[in-house]
Amino acid sequence: MNKQLEWKTDFKEAVEQARKENKAVLFFFFNPA
Amino acid sequence: MDAVTYPDQQVADYIDDSFVALKMAYDTQPFAEDFKVKWTPTIFVLDQSGNIHQTIVGFLPPEEFIPALELGLAKVDFDLDCLDECQHHLNRILGSHPRSASAPEAVYLLGVTRFKMTEQGGALKEAYYQLQERYPDSDWTRKASPYRLL
Numbered sequence: 001m002n003k004q005l006e007w008k009t010d011f012k013e014a015v016e017q018a019r020k021e022n023k024a025v026l027f028f029f030f031n032p033a
Numbered sequence: 034m035d036a037v038t039y040p041d042q043q044v045a046d047y048i049d050d051s052f053v054a055l056k057m058a059y060d061t062q063p064f065a066e067d068f069k070v071k072w073t074p075t076i077f078v079l080d081q082s083g084n085i086h087q088t089i090v091g092f093l094p095p096e097e098f099i100p101a102l103e104l105g106l107a108k109v110d111f112d113l114d115c116l117d118e119c120q121h122h123l124n125r126i127l128g129s130h131p132r133s134a135s136a137p138e139a140v141y142l143l144g145v146t147r148f149k150m151t152e153q154g155g156a157l158k159e160a161y162y163q164l165q166e167r168y169p170d171s172d173w174t175r176k177a178s179p180y181r182l183l
Contacts, residue, residue, distance in 0.1 A: 004045065005039055005045045005048055005049065005054050006049075006054065007054050007055065007056040008053060008054060008055045008056070009055070009056060009057065010055075011055065011057075011064060011083070014053045014054075014055040015053075015079070015081065015082070015083045017053045018052075018053045018079075018081045019081045021053065022081075023051055023052050023053050023081075024051060024052050024053075024078055024079060024080060024081070024086075024105065024106055024109055025052060025053050025055055025077075025078070025079035025080075025081075025083070026048055026052040026053070026054050026055065026076060026077075026078060026079075026102065027055045027057075027068070027076065027077040027078075027079055028034070028054070028055065028056045028057075028074065028075075028076050029057055029058070029059045029061075029064075029065065029068070029070045029073055029074065029075045029076070030034070030035065030056065030057075030058060030059060030073050030074055031058070031059050031073040031074075032058050
């Protein structure tokens with residue numbers, strides 16, 4: 001079973017999770033059009 | 034990126050292991066303005082305080098995206114003076130992705146990291162000669178060229 005990426009959409013939540021899990025943040029800006 | 038790179042299983046596994054993934058539309062305020070986003074895709078590698086250490090603008094295929102992100106992790110550690118960890122990331126790039134576009138910069142940064150750890154100019158000189166041998170046409174080889182005089 002392939003694992004899907006789980007994307008956060010809240011900046012503060014992403015940074016807090018990165019601290020908890022000792023990870024960096026990949027911040028992706030995209031064009032939805 | 035959404036069609037090709039992110040669905041790639043190696044990319045997904047790599048990101049999941051080392052990053053928290055955060056996604057926003059290019060015009061989401063105040064972030065688009067704060068991060069000065071002018072084009073898409075734009076990808077930033079941030080540390081745990083939300084500071085930028087690597088910026089990627091434009092599409093990268095999976096085989097280039099993974100080493101580019103690893104270089105971002107190396108830059109986080111370099112900027113935070115975690116030099117052992119920085120070396121670890123750079124060696125991973127050179128071991129697993131030696132033909133990637135990120136590899137020449139990894140050799141350069143590895144030389145600088147080793148110099149900072151040892152204060153021996155030979156680390157910089159060695160980086161130049163490795164660049165000259167492996168990536169003679171790279172901008173990073175030109176940037177390292179003064180080190181041959183050390």
